[in-house]
Amino acid sequence: GESVGLHLPTLSVQEGDNSIINCAYSNSASDYFIWYKQESGKGPQFIIDIRSNMDKRQGQRVTVLLNKTVKHLSLQIAATQPGDSAVYFCAESRAGGSYIPTFGRGTSLIVHP
Amino acid sequence: EAQVTQNPRYLITVTGKKLTVTCSQNMNHEYMSWYRQDPGLGLRQIYYSMNVEVTDKGDVPEGYKVSRKEKRNFPLILESPSPNQTSLYFCASRTGQNLQETQYFGPGTRLLVL
Numbered sequence: 570g571e572s573v574g575l576h577l578p579t580l581s582v583q584e585g586d587n588s589i590i591n592c593a594y595s596n597s598a599s600d601y602f603i604w605y606k607q608e609s610g611k612g613p614q615f616i617i618d619i620r621s622n623m624d625k626r627q628g629q630r631v632t633v634l635l636n637k638t639v640k641h642l643s644l645q646i647a648a649t650q651p652g653d654s655a656v657y658f659c660a661e662s663r664a665g666g667s668y669i670p671t672f673g674r675g676t677s678l679i680v681h682p
Numbered sequence: 683e684a685q686v687t688q689n690p691r692y693l694i695t696v697t698g699k700k701l702t703v704t705c706s707q708n709m710n711h712e713y714m715s716w717y718r719q720d721p722g723l724g725l726r727q728i729y730y731s732m733n734v735e736v737t738d739k740g741d742v743p744e745g746y747k748v749s750r751k752e753k754r755n756f757p758l759i760l761e762s763p764s765p766n767q768t769s770l771y772f773c774a775s776r777t778g779q780n781l782q783e784t785q786y787f788g789p790g791t792r793l794l795v796l
Binding site: 603610611612613614615658660669670672673674675 | 686722724725727730740772774785786787788
């Protein structure tokens with residue numbers, strides 16, 4: 570299957586800064602995307618999702634942007650806090666047929682106080 | 683508390699010794715799945731189940747078996763573990779097949795096969 574990848578394996582930011590984590594996908598048929606947060610020693614936790622009929626979706630302090638033209642997805646975290654330190658990864662899937670998501674490798678976000 | 687539980691959390695075993703990792707959810711979810719997570723590869727789906735007695739292969743099913751005799755439990759079975767199955771395993775569940783339903787992950791089981 571086609572892959573989903575991340576541009577930056579590690580991102581270091583200062584507390585209070587905004588963080589941007591990027592993800593590239595290669596399957597143009599993908600129509601559903603999810604961002605997960607994984608803290609050390611824990612399972613992935615859903616953050617936010619977006620369907621391909623949207624280009625932006627906002628949650629609490631997080632925004633996901635989808636650019637279908639260049640097959641690019643980003644997660645923006647506003648006013649990053651030390652508790653945001655974790656690995657973030659995106660996943661993509663398609664509405665039709667069985668649902669076998671494809672996950673990216675992950676970006677480690679380190680927030681310095 | 684709504685949760686997905688896995689046991690054991692850590693396991694060291696030897697090649698060829700059959701093992702089972704249990705997974706249980708208390709949310710009455712129909713859809714359950716197993717993933718493995720390896721450095722540099724991300725999560726890969728092993729098997730999934732859309733309901734009781736309904737299971738299907740994911741991306742990497744070789745060397746694994748699953749069963750779904752009841753809705754809440756979805757054990758992962760390694761009949762003859764090999765070192766390449768050393769990995770971090772996650773069980774997950776969600777209500778159904780609707781893609782927009784949140785998937786809940788268990789805490790993970792770290793397996794080392796010697």
